[in-house]
Amino acid sequence: xxxxxRLQKExxxxxxxxxxxxxxxxxxxxxxxxxxxxxxxxxxxYNKGAFKVGIxxxxxxxxxxxxxxxxxxxxxxxxxxxxxxxxxIVTAENWKPATKTEQVMMALLSLINEPEPSHPIRADVAEExxxxxxxxxxTAEEHTRKHAEKRPE
Amino acid sequence: MLQTDMVHGSSENQTTSTEAITEDEILLQDQxxxxxxxxxxxxxxxxxxxxxxxxxxxxxxxxxxxxFSKANELTEVYSDIxxxxxxxxxxxxxxxxxxxxxxxxxxxxxxxxxxxxxxxTEKLVKLGFPDWTCTDFCEFFIEFLQNIYDGxxxxxxxxxxxxxxxxxxxxxxxxxxxxxxxxxxxxAHYEPFIGEGLTLAQYCxxxxxAMWKESDHLAIxxxxxxxxxxxxxxxxxxxxxxxxxxxxxxxxxxxxxxFVPDITLLYRPGHYDLIYKKPAVAS
Numbered sequence: 001x002x003x004x005x006r007l008q009k010e011x012x013x014x015x016x017x018x019x020x021x022x023x024x025x026x027x028x029x030x031x032x033x034x035x036x037x038x039x040x041x042x043x044x045x046y047n048k049g050a051f052k053v054g055i056x057x058x059x060x061x062x063x064x065x066x067x068x069x070x071x072x073x074x075x076x077x078x079x080x081x082x083x084x085x086x087x088x089i090v091t092a093e094n095w096k097p098a099t100k101t102e103q104v105m106m107a108l109l110s111l112i113n114e115p116e117p118s119h120p121i122r123a124d125v126a127e128e129x130x131x132x133x134x135x136x137x138x139t140a141e142e143h144t145r146k147h148a149e150k151r152p153e
Numbered sequence: 154m155l156q157t158d159m160v161h162g163s164s165e166n167q168t169t170s171t172e173a174i175t176e177d178e179i180l181l182q183d184q185x186x187x188x189x190x191x192x193x194x195x196x197x198x199x200x201x202x203x204x205x206x207x208x209x210x211x212x213x214x215x216x217x218x219x220x221f222s223k224a225n226e227l228t229e230v231y232s233d234i235x236x237x238x239x240x241x242x243x244x245x246x247x248x249x250x251x252x253x254x255x256x257x258x259x260x261x262x263x264x265x266x267x268x269x270x271x272x273x274t275e276k277l278v279k280l281g282f283p284d285w286t287c288t289d290f291c292e293f294f295i296e297f298l299q300n301i302y303d304g305x306x307x308x309x310x311x312x313x314x315x316x317x318x319x320x321x322x323x324x325x326x327x328x329x330x331x332x333x334x335x336x337x338x339x340x341a342h343y344e345p346f347i348g349e350g351l352t353l354a355q356y357c358x359x360x361x362x363a364m365w366k367e368s369d370h371l372a373i374x375x376x377x378x379x380x381x382x383x384x385x386x387x388x389x390x391x392x393x394x395x396x397x398x399x400x401x402x403x404x405x406x407x408x409x410x411x412f413v414p415d416i417t418l419l420y421r422p423g424h425y426d427l428i429y430k431k432p433a434v435a436s
Contacts, residue, residue, distance in 0.1 A: 063319075063326075093363075097290075097362075097364060098282070100286050
C-alpha cells in the first residue's frame with residue numbers, strides 16, 4: 001500500500017513540526033490510516049481547552065483527501081454538532097496529492113481561530129457570533145470548559 | 154469504450170455548488186459518483202495492444218457512419234491500438250505508457266530520461282514546489298525508471314505496475330507536476346492563454362496538479378515540452394482538431410513532411426488512446 005510510504009513520513013513530520021497547536025498527534029497502533037490530533041487554538045474563546053481532531057486517510061491516499069472531524073464538541077459557527085466542517089483544502093474537488101496533513105491542520109486551526117460567519121454550518125451560532133458577540137463568547141467559553149480536553153502542560 | 158466516453162461527459166458535472174443541498178441529494182450524488190467510478194473501473198487502466206479493427210467494431214456503419222469510416226481509414230496507416238481508461242487522466246496516462254514503451258526498447262533514451270527527470274526534480278524545487286511531498290513523486294518516478302534500467306523490472310512487471318492504481322497514480326503525478334512546472338517556468342508566455350480571471354498559478358493548482366482533471370490544449374503542449382517528445386494526435390472528429398485537419402503535430406510548427414512522431418494518440422471526443430503505425434514495408 002503506497003499510502004504507508006507517505007503517511008509514515010508525514011506522521012514524523014507533524015510530530016516534529018514545532019507548532020504546539022497541532023504537534024500532539026497519535027496514530028492507532030495497528031492502523032496508520034487513523035490519527036488523532038490534539039488541536040490547541042490560541043484565540044479566545046477556545047484557548048482554554050484542547051480539541052481532539054480525528055483524521056481518517058483513505059487507502060488511496062494521497063490521491064484522495066483525508067476525512068477530518070472534531071471528536072471533541074466545539075461551539076463554533078463553522079463546525080456542526082457532529083464535528084463536521086467544510087474546509088476547501090480537503091474537499092474532493094480541491095484536493096491536491098502534494099498537500100500535507102500539516103497544511104490541513106494549519107487551515108483548520110485558522111478556521112477555528114477566525115470563524116467565518118458568512119459561510120456558516122450552524123446558522124444560529126453564526127448569527128449569535130455576529131449580532132451578540134458577547135453572548136457568543138460566553139457560551140463558547142462555557143462549552144469549552146464543559147466539553148474540551150485538558151491542555152497538556 | 155463508448156460507454157467510458159459518456160461517463161467522461163457526465164463526470165464534468167461533479168463540481169456543482171455544495172451550498173444549500175440536502176443530505177438526500179448528497180447521498181444521491183455520492184451514489185452516482187460511485188456508479189461512475191465503478192463503470193470506469195470495469196476497464197483496465199492500460200489495455201493490451203490490440204488490432205485497430207477492434208476500434209472499427211465499436212461503431213455501427215449506419216448509426217455512426219462518420220466514426221465508422223474514419224476508423225476504417227485509420228486502419229490503412231495504423232495497425233494497433235491500446236485503450237486507456239477514461240478517468241480524466243487519460244492524456245497523461247497515454248503519454249506515460251507511450252514513453253515507457255520507447256524506453257523499454259531503447260536503453261540510451263531511458264538513461265537520458267532518468268537524467269532529465271532528476272533535473273526536473275531540482276527545477277521543481279527552484280520553481281517553488283518546496284514540499285517533500287512533491288519531490289516524493291519525482292523520486293518514485295525515477296526509482297521506477299531505474300528499476301527498468303537495472304533490469305530489476307522486465308516489461309511484464311512494468312505493465313503490471315502501470316495497471317496498479319497506486320503505483321500508476323504516483324507516476325502520473327510526476328507528469329502533472331512537470332506539466333505544471335513547464336507552465337510556471339514559462340509563465341510570461343502562457344499567462345495570456347489562461348481564461349476566466351484565473352492566474353497561471355491558480356490554473357496549475359486546480360487543473361493540472363489535481364488528479365483526474367482532464368487535460369486541455371495548454372496541458373498538452375506543456376507536457377510535450379516538459380518531456381521533449383514529438384507527439385501526433387489523430388482526430389476522429391475533424392471539427393475537434395485545432396488546425397481543421399485530421400491530425401495535429403506537437404510541438405507546434407512541425408509540418409507533416411519532416412515530422413516523425415515518437416508517440417501517436419487517437420482523440421475521440423473527451424478521450425485519448427494510444428495508436429501504433431503499421432510497420433514500414435520494405436520495397
